Amino acid sequence: MPEEADQVRFVAAPHDTSEITGTSDLRTAGIDSPDLAGGALPGGPPLLASRLTPPAPPEPGLLRPRLVERVERGASGPVTLLLAPAGWGKTTVLSTWARAERDGPAPAWVTVGEGDTTRRLWGYLAAALRAAAADDPDDAPPPLPDGPPRPEQLESLAAALAGRERPVLLVLDDLHRVTDPAALSGLEFLLQHADGRLRLVAGARREPPMALHRWRLAGELTLIGPDELAFTTDEVADLLVAHGVPVPAPAVPRLAERTAGWPAGLRFAALALADGTDPARAVDRFAGDQPDVAAYLRDEVLAPLGPATRDVLRRVAVAVAVRADLAAALTGRADAGQVLAEAARDAGFLHQDGGNPQWYRPHPLLADVLRDELGRLPVDEVRELHRRAADWYAAHDRPAEAVRHALTAGEWTAAAELLVSRWPELAPDEPTAAPAPPEPPAHEVRRDPELALAAAAERAYAGDPAAADGQLRRALAHADDLPAPRRDRFRRLAAAVELSLARLGGNHQGVREAADRLLATASGPAADAGADPRAGAAERDDVRAAAGAAHGLVALAEGELPVARTRFAEAREAARRAGRPRTELLCVSRSAALEAARGALRAAEELAGEALAMPACQGWSARADCGYAYLALALVAWHRDRPAEAVAHLALAGPATAEPGGAALAALCRAGLLADGDDPAGALRTLAGARAVAPGPELGGWLAAEEAQVRAAAGDADGARALLDAAGDGPAPALASARLLLRAGDARAAERALPDWAGPGAADWPLPVRLGAGLLDAVLAGGAGDARRAGRALEEVLALAEPDGYRRVFTRTDPGVRDLLAAHLDSGTAYWATVSELVRGADAQPVAGPADGPARGLDEPLTERELTILRYLQSILSNVEIAAELSLSVNTVKTHVRNIYRKLDATRRRDAVRRARELRLI
Secondary structure (H helix, E strand, O other): OOOOOOOOOOOOOOOOOHHHOOOOOOOOOOOOOOOOOEEEEEEOOOOOOOOOOOOOOOOOOOOHHHHHHHHHHHOOOOOOEOOOOOOOOOOHHHHHHHOOOOOOOOOOOEOOOOOOOHHHHHHHHHHHHHHHHHOOOOOOOOOOOOOOOOOHHHHHHHHHHOOOOOOEEEEOOOOHHHHOOOHHHHHHHHHOOOOOOOOEEEEEOOOOOOHHHHHOOOOOOEEEEEHOOOOOOHHHHHHHHHOOOOOOHHHHHHHHHHHHHOOOHHHHHHHHHHHHOOOOHHHOOHHHOOHHHHHHHHHHHHOOOOHHHHHHHHHHHHOOOHHHHHHHHHOOOOOHHOOOOOOOOOOEEEOOOOOOOEEEEEHHHHHHHHHHHHOOOOHHHHHHHHHHHHHHHHHHOOOHHHHHHHOOOOOOHHHHHHHHHHHHHOOOOOOOOOOOOOOOOOOHHHHHHHHHHHHHHHHHHHHOOHHHHHHHHHHHHHHHHHHHHHHHHHHHHHHHHHHHHHHHHHHHHHHHHHHHHHHHHOOOOOOOOOOOOOOOOOHHHHHHHHHHHHHHHHHHOOOOOOHHHHHHHHHHHHHHOOOOHHHHHHHHHHHHHHHHHOOOHHHHHHHHHHHHHHHOOOHHHHHHHHHHHHHHHHHHHHHHHHHHHHHHHHOOOHHHOOOOHHHHHHHHHHHHHHHHHHHHHHHHHHHHHHOOOOOHHHHHHHHHHHHHHHHHHHHOOOHHHHHHHHOOOOHHHHHHHHHHHHHHHOOHHHHHHHHOOOOHHHHHOOOHHHHHHHHHHHHHHHHOOHHHHHHHHHHHHHHHHHHHHHOHHHOOOOOOOHHHHHHHHHOOOOOHHHHHHHHHHHHHOOOOOOOOOOOOOOOOOOOOOHHHHHHHHHHOOOOOHHHHHHHHHHHHHHHHHHHHHHOOOOOOOOHHHHHHHHOOOO
């Protein structure tokens, strides 16, 4: 920023105002106020009214209440920062919030201009703050200079702000345009010394030159980044409706994924789709090569970066994701990792996975642009980049990527050798979309059919079954020309590729058959060590690991949990002996979840920790495997009654919950947390959705039993009975039936229905079910006056629960357990410390019921339509379903719901329902 004679530089200290120093030739306390419509600082250009007014949101408009409410909550603190790259809707969110109706004056608005000097910025700040103060008749306007304030003026202004009844809200949009820390030092001083009466809400592309760490450490900084600004799938659907684009429902999540929720990209997509006749096909074809999208990304994202940074991004675009040492290998630059970190921080379109080491992945649309830039390099340079990538991936136990890059580089021998030596690491891996390499030439395939198998394996890994099947057929056509020792190896490799294809197609029977064919290749005559470098014991372990993992995956997907547990355990040991870390990770992570499902919490915790500590559990390609480890930890924390831990782990389990078995286990945990948190409607929605697609009778029975208990607790005994009648046999539904009978007051029928938790077959039950049955047995015995039997049952339950640290089964279960525990504590127990802790925990549990004192009345009554919708809020219906019931639009229902929350002083559905019941409205 150019120096000016009248420019002031301040360094604001947080506590000692004597450290504020500066130089200036200003001698007066202030300058006459400029006219907002066209005033000017003396000797300077006029102030623009457009920079002092929130801009109108783009049309067609789309209200995003969650973000407006997020900013409103943040504005209760000193600093709220919307930090995101170009096109993420920062200005739209800020403008929508600033224009919203509120008690008190509207926020003061300043759009920061390119090249604003300290003096000019403070001219706009003074004008905006003066206008905001003038709108508030309850407070006198603070003394505001029109230029950079001197230290004594800052103190006076801070004191005046601190004495105001209402805080002044200041919005600074495009704050990244300020590059000189001195320009904001006075503002920082005011924020620190105005006693919370000045609150800053700002939008910026990168962190502004302010001491944000002070507010961050104090917990007073609200950061809203791209993850929150990104459109959700529902918001994408609403945006397309607003643009009048009739996109089929299945295409909406694809568009959300393709754009990663980027608001500008979605608006470009809506405009492009509006011009087409086949919206679903247009969604699949929408990419970063769209002229408007490419131009925007080049001008707004890439152009501000330096030439060296752009060159690094272009060259690392050969890989789907990249980390520092891979970037260094590709570019030959030792500082490539630092360049990536700076680009991720400044550009924002380079996402980090949070691992160690850190992996970077460009936004999907930016990746298209970067690949186009890569394609403009000389062909030999591009091939060399792929060769380097193949070498790096091969050396870092990522053979699938190594094969793809070797094929792209035309390194045919290297690609075939990778398949021969590393095929087990290809077969059980998860599909990852990647650009297709060129097809191997016919003469190379005739020379070595295993090259076509390598190409088939690579395409199966990338999720392209048609191309993989074509390459497999090419390979099989030339297999008979191989010498006998090579034919045995070829059959094994071909079976592995067929296994991958069957898994990719979701063909469970095909997976079993291919896995059995693969196992058969290890039971024949030993292969020639000269033809196969891994012949003998290593070969057999490879086959057993790959085939066993495949069998385990099918069993888990079909809900055959005991079978899956056995298969994964066997495959895990074989993979460990063979030195196949990625196959081992797949088995260990899922074994952890299965141990947690059967209730072996300590074993689950150990296996999950082992999985997460494995080097293979890094980067995006391992997220599904690591997701199962987090799912296991979530189940462990849930059973130990640590809800905050469970929620945190469940949030990291995302990829695992996309698979049938993982989805059912996650639904049990999530629904339990919702029910414990007094949200039965949310729990029922979660359970009903999971039960509809649950694999196998065992998982279906668990879900039905849990749903029946939630329904019974909510007063729907008939619905609970109907669910249990349809659930069939099994200890979990039987336990739920016994609980339902006891709740109805029929203790004798409950005792008859209670499954035999102490019998020999109970050892195979999930431990939480066995513990629940034992506790119910103790409750029934205590209710019948048989204290001795109740004590024996309770002691046996404690003996089963203690090694794994169970708590929830005691603290959030059948009525009467707390009294039994207290009596057991008095009568003597081998688990005195545990029982004492459980009794104290039960005493600390909040008791549901009306609040103390009479309920406060409503300041504003609910309308008739709002009362109607309020009654629906008691149900498990979503807003969409309520809209359908009342023949209203979804947006109309959402508006009424927001009004209901405001009038009832609630922030969510369950709070609104509870408040309404207190007021006898429902």
